[in-house]
Amino acid sequence: EDKVVQSPLSLVVHEGDTVTLNCSYEVTNFRSLLWYKQEKKAPTFLFMLTSSGIEKKSGRLSSILDKKELFSILNITATQTGDSAVYLCAVGQNTGFQKLVFGTGTRLLVSP
């Protein structure tokens, strides 16, 4: 059975801290790994990773994929209260189209 596991389930940090969110996966026909930020309803796209070892960076956020060990991490440096959200990891499968399998998410709370 295809699965995506995220850890930790929840995390509370102080503003300015650095956090690392983990995503491991076991899926067939891997195509890509995607990270999202979900604050209310709609997940906001952060990154899509397809190649191992190549870091993607956007401001204080960065992510990297290890296709050998089947995991990815999302780093957030100098956290701000606006980073408080659920972070979702999804793995795209090649099934003729890209089907996304989502993890259950990590709930991050950044306290002032």
Place this chain on the structure above:
Amino acid sequence: SAVISQKPSRDICQRGTSLTIQCQVDSQVTMMFWYRQQPGQSLTLIATANQGSEATYESGFVIDKFPISRPNLTFSTLTVSNMSPEDSSIYLCSVEQGVGAFFGQGTRLTVV
């Protein structure tokens, strides 16, 4: 990235009734995807809508309960039929573009 407009944003419905959710994209896309997020859960793919053909449903989802229309390359609807309280969820449409997969604003459905 594509701009995806989804409506309604939220609704409260009586059990036994049906609700149709609309999704409009600002560019032509081959595939549109419909997801459900039950309270406290992650996203689960309901079905994939391809213009000009019947939608493809994931295991556990059936056309009679979740009929989908895809009349053209920029629009799709999902109907939640004969609703029960267990259908209370966030419903999201999604499209894929080269750099990632993007979501509409979501519809929060409460069935009473």
